[in-house]
Structure formats: structure tokens, C-alpha cells
Amino acid sequence: MAGIRDVARAAGVSVSTVSQVLNNPEFGKPQTRQRVFAAAEKLNYRPNAIARSLVRQRADTLGLVIPDLLNPVFPTVADAVERTARAAGYSLVLGTTSREPAAERQYRQLFMQNKADGVIFFAALDESNIQALLRRHVPVVLIERPMSVPGVDLVGVDNRLGGYLATRHLLEQVAATAAASPAQPLQAQSPPVAMIVGPLGGEVEQQRLAGYQRALLEAGLSGGADGKSLVVEAWDHVEEAGRQAMAELLYRLRQRGRLGHTRPEGQGQVVPLGQLHSSPPLAGVFVASDILAVGALRQLEAEGIRVPDDVLIVGFDNTLSRYTSPPLSTVAQPFVRMGETAVHLLLERISDPGRPPSQVLLEPALIIRQSSQPSTIWPTSKP
Amino acid sequence: MAGIRDVARAAGVSVSTVSQVLNNPEFGKPQTRQRVFAAAEKLNYRPNAIARSLVRQRADTLGLVIPDLLNPVFPTVADAVERTARAAGYSLVLGTTSREPAAERQYRQLFMQNKADGVIFFAALDESNIQALLRRHVPVVLIERPMSVPGVDLVGVDNRLGGYLATRHLLEQVAATAAASPAQPLQAQSPPVAMIVGPLGGEVEQQRLAGYQRALLEAGLSGGADGKSLVVEAWDHVEEAGRQAMAELLYRLRQRGRLGHTRPEGQGQVVPLGQLHSSPPLAGVFVASDILAVGALRQLEAEGIRVPDDVLIVGFDNTLSRYTSPPLSTVAQPFVRMGETAVHLLLERISDPGRPPSQVLLEPALIIRQSSQPSTIWPTSKP
DNA sequence: GTGGGCGAACGAATCGTTTCGTCTCCGCGA
DNA sequence: TCGCGGAGACGAAACGATTCGTTCGCCCAC
Numbered sequence: 001m002a003g004i005r006d007v008a009r010a011a012g013v014s015v016s017t018v019s020q021v022l023n024n025p026e027f028g029k030p031q032t033r034q035r036v037f038a039a040a041e042k043l044n045y046r047p048n049a050i051a052r053s054l055v056r057q058r059a060d061t062l063g064l065v066i067p068d069l070l071n072p073v074f075p076t077v078a079d080a081v082e083r084t085a086r087a088a089g090y091s092l093v094l095g096t097t098s099r100e101p102a103a104e105r106q107y108r109q110l111f112m113q114n115k116a117d118g119v120i121f122f123a124a125l126d127e128s129n130i131q132a133l134l135r136r137h138v139p140v141v142l143i144e145r146p147m148s149v150p151g152v153d154l155v156g157v158d159n160r161l162g163g164y165l166a167t168r169h170l171l172e173q174v175a176a177t178a179a180a181s182p183a184q185p186l187q188a189q190s191p192p193v194a195m196i197v198g199p200l201g202g203e204v205e206q207q208r209l210a211g212y213q214r215a216l217l218e219a220g221l222s223g224g225a226d227g228k229s230l231v232v233e234a235w236d237h238v239e240e241a242g243r244q245a246m247a248e249l250l251y252r253l254r255q256r257g258r259l260g261h262t263r264p265e266g267q268g269q270v271v272p273l274g275q276l277h278s279s280p281p282l283a284g285v286f287v288a289s290d291i292l293a294v295g296a297l298r299q300l301e302a303e304g305i306r307v308p309d310d311v312l313i314v315g316f317d318n319t320l321s322r323y324t325s326p327p328l329s330t331v332a333q334p335f336v337r338m339g340e341t342a343v344h345l346l347l348e349r350i351s352d353p354g355r356p357p358s359q360v361l362l363e364p365a366l367i368i369r370q371s372s373q374p375s376t377i378w379p380t381s382k383p
Numbered sequence: 384m385a386g387i388r389d390v391a392r393a394a395g396v397s398v399s400t401v402s403q404v405l406n407n408p409e410f411g412k413p414q415t416r417q418r419v420f421a422a423a424e425k426l427n428y429r430p431n432a433i434a435r436s437l438v439r440q441r442a443d444t445l446g447l448v449i450p451d452l453l454n455p456v457f458p459t460v461a462d463a464v465e466r467t468a469r470a471a472g473y474s475l476v477l478g479t480t481s482r483e484p485a486a487e488r489q490y491r492q493l494f495m496q497n498k499a500d501g502v503i504f505f506a507a508l509d510e511s512n513i514q515a516l517l518r519r520h521v522p523v524v525l526i527e528r529p530m531s532v533p534g535v536d537l538v539g540v541d542n543r544l545g546g547y548l549a550t551r552h553l554l555e556q557v558a559a560t561a562a563a564s565p566a567q568p569l570q571a572q573s574p575p576v577a578m579i580v581g582p583l584g585g586e587v588e589q590q591r592l593a594g595y596q597r598a599l600l601e602a603g604l605s606g607g608a609d610g611k612s613l614v615v616e617a618w619d620h621v622e623e624a625g626r627q628a629m630a631e632l633l634y635r636l637r638q639r640g641r642l643g644h645t646r647p648e649g650q651g652q653v654v655p656l657g658q659l660h661s662s663p664p665l666a667g668v669f670v671a672s673d674i675l676a677v678g679a680l681r682q683l684e685a686e687g688i689r690v691p692d693d694v695l696i697v698g699f700d701n702t703l704s705r706y707t708s709p710p711l712s713t714v715a716q717p718f719v720r721m722g723e724t725a726v727h728l729l730l731e732r733i734s735d736p737g738r739p740p741s742q743v744l745l746e747p748a749l750i751i752r753q754s755s756q757p758s759t760i761w762p763t764s765k766p
Numbered sequence: 767g768t769g770g771g772c773g774a775a776c777g778a779a780t781c782g783t784t785t786c787g788t789c790t791c792c793g794c795g796a
Numbered sequence: 797t798c799g800c801g802g803a804g805a806c807g808a809a810a811c812g813a814t815t816c817g818t819t820c821g822c823c824c825a826c
Contacts, residue, residue: 001519001520044518046492046496049497050436059433069459072458074458075455075461076453078458078477083481091498092477093474094461094465095469096465110432110474114433115432115474136429324706324707325707326708
């Protein structure tokens with residue numbers, strides 16, 4: 001493989017001249033430049049990026065660590081990160097952890113070995129990994145969490161607002177329906193809107209929950225003593241967990257007489273929840289991520305409960321929600337802006353390590369589709 | 384940042400001893416090893432991966448270049464690639480091209496600069512980029528295409544078989560229906576199964592088309608002079624292209640009197656295609672990728688044509704198909720095995736550059752869901 | 767004619783490791 | 797006592813670039 005010394009020899013100049021000519025458009029007189037270019041061309045010379053990195057003390061590479069690429073949330077952000085990084089002249093090394101601490105540690109070690117000029121973590125598991133990198137002066141930007149690490153750049157979404165918007169929307173739909181037919185008074189302890197949420201160990205999940213509770217409170221409902229009487233926690237961010245959570249929710253509701261019989265043997269009609277029961281019926285479920293909602297819909301379908309006829313559903317993320325049956329209303333996250341912002345913050349910190357950390361909070365937006373609207377007012381053309 | 388010489392000084396040994404001790408579990412007597420470990424620990428020493436790469440002449444990094452991360456096909460493979468690479472001690476630099484030749488060239492340049500020990504291309508655009516890498520002795524493995532590059536490792540899916548399976552399934556469904564009600568003879572020039580396919584510039588698309596045509600032929604149907612009378616080419620692998628392709632298909636069918644009136648103003652009932660027309664009706668559409676199928680479904684919905692009641696649909700990929708309304712029958716690609724196989728082939732070639740190239744062809748499998756089955760026999764519980 | 771100034775090219779040090787040949791020292795056998 | 801072998805540690809030469817201080821040579825002005 002031709003090296004820079006070969007080029008120098010072929011061009012009849014010194015090694016340093018070749019380097020200068022190739023890197024600096026101003027350097028050398030035209031004739032010399034020409035000879036160097038010709039020699040480089042003839043030898044098909046390509047500078048060795050590794051040697052360059054060694055002396056320049058920069059890898060021209062950014063790291064991105066995410067849980068996986070199967071939940072569509074992450075590829076969406078990764079795509080934006082990659083494009084933004086490339087536009088800035090950086091390449092991207094991508095790591096996935098499958099939410100296993102060992103894998104995250106592995107990447108922490110990797111990035112502590114000068115393999116990247118900075119690292120973005122999306123939904124990092126262990127704060128100590130971030131601390132370790134920062135101690136070695138490796139710039140880090142966090143997306144979404146953990147939000148407790150002090151003094152580190154972070155870009156997040158206002159999850160509380162998102163949870164609030166989703167829940168309020170469901171409550172409004174309930175109110176509209178109640179106005180149309182003779183209403184039963186809502187009882188404070190038994191909210192008409194339930195919630196399915198990912199593992200509550202995460203701040204994100206806690207905040208979405210807080211938004212849900214705020215919306216209930218605002219409507220004069222409490223959701224039980226702890227505000228969680230109809231909140232079911234899914235054990236992971238996978239479809240199956242969402243399905244199980246919905247099964248658990250339905251079980252709880254039956255226990256309290258708030259759900260009637262389901263379609264026997266999958267045949268016949270279910271009685272709309274709003275018409276039969278003495279306790280206030282369940283009207284809607286806020287499922288705090290689209291991937292959980294997919295599982296939840298599966299369970300509802302299996303039990304013969306129809307959406308939105310029997311129950312309203314709102315998801316979160318705006319990923320899978322476009323494709324479900326029926327299309328899910330959801331809280332859209334600004335994934336592209338999240339990725340871009342994370343890269344920009346990282347580049348700023350690389351160029352100015354001393355600058356004060358900034359925490360950017362982006363706003364989610366409610367998107368209304370079929371799953372939260374009575375079927376009679378379904379749009380007939382585009383969803 | 385503490386370097387190896389600092390460790391050597393602190394441990395009272397030479398630089399080379401430190402290196403040996405740290406890399407070779409056999410080296411040195413226990414007492415010396417202990418001193419070295421202690422010093423490294425105390426100084427929080429981490430070897431500089433870049434310097435190591437320079438001397439070892441390997442980056443311990445693999446490259447993966449894909450069109451994007453938004454079409455779920457690619458993240459699914461990327462996830463498998465990343466996990467397999469990591470298990471083998473490699474990190475992964477990920478590049479996306481957005482199907483722009485300039486971006487692919489950019490990555491070709493990057494990987495020609497020793498940034499990776501080998502590169503996997505999924506759906507590469509330009510063969511010359513691969514040739515250039517091979518000339519520099521950078522090992523390359525191709526996934527899916529281009530399949531025309533001679534002498535390079537490749538892992539692909541039998542797309543022809545996939546297209547065949549999908550089409551044959553649709554034809555079988557037609558036959559079953561025809562058997563149940565008085566049948567109209569099928570006319571050879573006007574197949575009852577249409578196809579929507581991605582840009583036909585790609586070998587993959589050509590092969591799926593070939594599978595479709597083979598199935599028609601086998602059933603004694605020709606699909607027109609060129610076998611493409613009901614084949615519509617989408618301009619890209621995005622939803623919107625699928626929607627437009629379906630609109631185009633419906634337009635063509637109306638021209639030929641093979642589609643009746645649609646639900647006026649989105650109200651009322653469409654007449655089932657099989658009952659009204661003198662020309663053989665359209666019974667099903669094979670949409671050669673799930674993402675196109677999503678768009679196609681959207682157009683059908685907008686025109687009030689129901690799936691599977693009015694027309695049967697089969698997709699390809701098994702990505703989005705689980706989430707659509709109704710769930711799509713589809714041809715499943717073995718994405719995980721594709722990713723794993725690609726990495727294994729690459730590692731083998733890295734360790735033995737001279738070994739003969741291998742082309743691995745994996746088999747797709749038909750998955751039957753609701754979109755290709757008459758609604759009366761829909762499963763009532765799990766899809 | 768000589769010295770100053772400047773543009774162009776050069777040389778050598780450096781980045782932080784690995785690796786291989788060499789040296790030292792110790793123990794053992796002749 | 798001497799020689800030999802081997803284990804253990806060392807030193808220096810890479811790896812392939814960048815970068816900065818220096819030299820060279822030329823032109824112009826004094």
C-alpha cells in the first residue's frame with residue numbers, strides 16, 4: 001500500500017511537502033502542487049486515517065449507544081444522528097446494548113480508548129459509565145436519560161406534557177360522549193382512563209405517568225390514593241410486555257366489575273362498556289409507547305374488545321402507530337430534531353469543552369387518528 | 384492522560400514490559416505483573432486504541448453501509464450485524480446513503496483510509512465503489528446486491544422463490560374462491576393477480592418479479608405479452624410511492640373495465656370485484672415490499688376498497704406487515720441470519736483473504752395473515 | 767555589493783503503542 | 797570453575813502520518 005513517503009519520492013519532494021499540499025489548498029507553488037497531485041494519483045494514494053488520528057489526537061468519529069435497533073424509536077434517532085454527524089465530517093460508531101449493563105460497560109471501555117471524540121447515549125442504563133467517560137474528558141451528550149447526571153448536556157422531550165396531552169385528549173373524548181348520552185357521574189377514585197406504561201424505574205416513564213396524573217387531577221379525578229389505581233406497568237419495552245399489561249389491566253377491571261363479559265368464543269357482540277355497568281366504565285387507555293400499544297391492541301383483539309368502539313387508545317412515540325389496526329392516536333416525539341440537536345451539542349462541547357452544559361427540552365405533539373375517535377366520525381379518506 | 388510510559392515509570396519497568404504484561408497473560412513473573420497492574424490501575428491507564436491500531440495494522444472495526452434506517456428492513460439487519468460484530472470483538476461504523484451515490488462514495492473513501500478491516504454493503508448502489516475497495520484489499524461482503532460483482536462474498540435471499548410463493552398463494556386463494564362460487568374462466572392475458580414492485584433497476588426487484596411471472600406461467604396465465612400487464616413499478620421504497628403505485632394500478636384496471644365504481648363520496652358499499660365484471664376481475668395484489676404495501680393499503684382505504692373482502696394483498700419482508708390494518712400476509716426474510724452470515728463471511732475473509740468467495744442464498748418463508756384470506760375464515764383470536 | 771525579507775520546501779520530532787532482537791542474570795551440569 | 801541455556805526484562809525500531817522550526821534561494825532595496 002502506497003504511503004506518503006512513496007508519494008514524496010515519486011514527486012521528488014519531501015514528505016512534509018506532500019502532507020502540506022494535500023491538506024492545505026494554499027500551500028506550495030502551482031507547479032509543485034501539480035507534481036504532488038500527479039504522484040498521489042498515480043500511486044492511488046490514500047492517507048491512513050489511523051496515523052492521522054494518532055498525531056492529530058482526534059478520531060473524527062462520534063459514538064452512539066442505544067438499547068437496540070428493533071424498537072423503531074431508536075433507528076429513527078440514529079438515522080438523524082448519522083446524517084448530522086456525516087454532514088459535519090464525522091463518522092459514527094454505533095453500539096447497541098440490548099439493555100444489558102455488561103454491553104454498556106463494553107462500550108464505555110471502547111470509547112475510553114480514544115475511539116471517538118464524543119459519545120451520545122440514548123436511554124443510558126448506568127450513570128457510572130457516563131461519569132467514567134467524563135472523567136477521561138470524553139464529551140458526552142445524553143438523550144432522554146438518565147436525567148440525574150449533573151453538568152452534562154442533555155436533550156429530552158417533555159414527557160410530562162406528552163402524558164398530559166394524551167390523557168386530557170382521552171378525557172375530552174369521554175366528556176363529549178357523556179354529553180351525547182345521559183351521563184353517569186364520574187367518580188374520583190375510579191378514573192375513566194387507564195394507563196399502561198413501561199418499567200417505572202426510568203425517569204421518562206415516571207414523567208409520562210406524572211402527566212397522566214396531572215390531567216386526571218385537573219379533571220377532578222384522582223386515580224386512587226396513589227394516583228395509580230388503573231396504571232399497569234409493563235416489564236419491558238416489547239410488544240409482549242404490552243400485551244401482558246393489557247391482560248392484567250382487563251383482569252383488574254373485571255375484578256372491580258368495570259368490564260362485562262367478553263365475546264364468548266370470539267363470536268357475537270361485546271356490550272359497549274359505557275352502557276352496562278354501575279361503576280364508571282373504562283373509556284380509554286393511554287399506552288405510553290407505541291410498541292407497548294401494539295401488544296395491547298393484540299390482547300384487546302384476542303378478547304374481542306373493539307377499538308375505538310369499546311375502548312379508546314392513545315399511544316406514544318408516533319412510530320408504529322401509523323401502521324396499526326386501527327391507526328393509533330399518539331404523542332409524536334420530534335426524533336429528527338432530537339438527533340440533530342444531540343450532535344450539535346456534542347460538537348459544540350468538543351470544540352469548547354469548558355462551555356456550560358445545556359439541557360434542551362423539546363415539545364411533543366398530539367396526533368389524532370382513529371383509535372381515539374368514535375367510529376361514526378372516522379375520516380373516510382386519509383387517516 | 385496517562386500513557387504507557389507513565390505506567391512503566393510508575394511500575395519501575397520498561398515500556399515494552401508493560402505492553403507485554405497487559406496483552407499477554409503468560410508474560411512476566413507474578414511479582415512484576417502485579418506491579419504493572421497496580422500502576423496501571425492507579426493511573427487509570429487505558430491503552431490508546433488508535434496507536435495500537437496503527438502498529439497492528441488493523442482497526443478492529445467493521446463497516447456497514449445501508450440506504451437508511453427508516454425502512455425497517457435495514458435496522459433489523461443492522462441490529463444483527465452489530466451484535467455479531469461485537470461478539471467477535473469488533474466495533475461497527477455505520478453509514479447510511481439515503482440512496483445517494485455521493486454519500487456512498489464518501490463512505491468508500493472513508494473505508495479506503497484504513498478505518499475498517501472490512502465492509503458490509505446492504506443494497507449497494509454503485510459497483511465501482513466495491514471494486515475500488517477490493518483493489519485496496521479491503522474485504523467486502525455484499526447483502527442482496529449488486530449481485531453482478533464477480534468474486535465477492537455475498538449473502539442474499541431467494542427473491543425469486545419469495546415472489547413465487549406469494550403469487551402462488553394468491554392464485555390458490557383465487558382458485559378456492561372460484562371453486563366455491565360459479566367460476567369464470569381465467570383468461571391468460573389478464574391475470575387475476577397484479578404486482579406492485581420497487582424500482583426495476585435493482586436485481587432484487589427483478590427477481591421478485593420473475594417469481595411472480597413464474598407462478599402465473601405455472602398456472603397457465605401469461606400476464607400479457609411481456610408478463611407485466613398488471614405490474615406497476617414504484618419509484619422508490621417509500622410509502623408514498625406504494626400509494627401512488629396502487630393508484631396507478633387501480634387506474635389501469637378501470638381503463639380495462641376490471642374495476643367498477645368505488646364507494647361514492649366514501650359512503651356505501653363497493654361491489655365485490657369478483658361478481659360484476661365481464662373481464663376476469665382482479666383478485667389479489669402482490670406488493671413486493673411491506674413498506675410499499677403500507678402505502679398501497681392507504682390508497683385502497685381512500686378509495687373504499689376493502690382488504691381482504693374486495694381484494695387480497697400479500698407483502699414482502701415481514702417488517703411492517705404485523706402492524707397494518709389488516710395484518711398483512713407477507714414473505715418473511717431471515718434478517719437475523721442475513722446479518723450474522725454477512726459478518727461471519729467477512730471475518731473469514733479477513734483472516735483468510737485468499738479463500739474462494741462464497742455466495743450464500745437463504746430461503747424466505749410465506750407468512751399468512753388476514754390480508755390474503757376471506758374474512759369469513761379470519762382467525763378470531765391470535766393473528 | 768551586501769543584507770534583509772519572504773516564499774517555498776525540508777527535516778526531524780512526535781503521537782502511543784507493539785514487537786522483535788538483545789542483554790542480563792541465575793542455576794545447573796560437566 | 798566454566799560454559800550453557802533459558803527466563804525475564806529491556807531498548808529501539810517500526811506504524812504513517814502532521815507540524816513546527818529551519819534552511820534555502822531569490823529578489824529587491826539600500
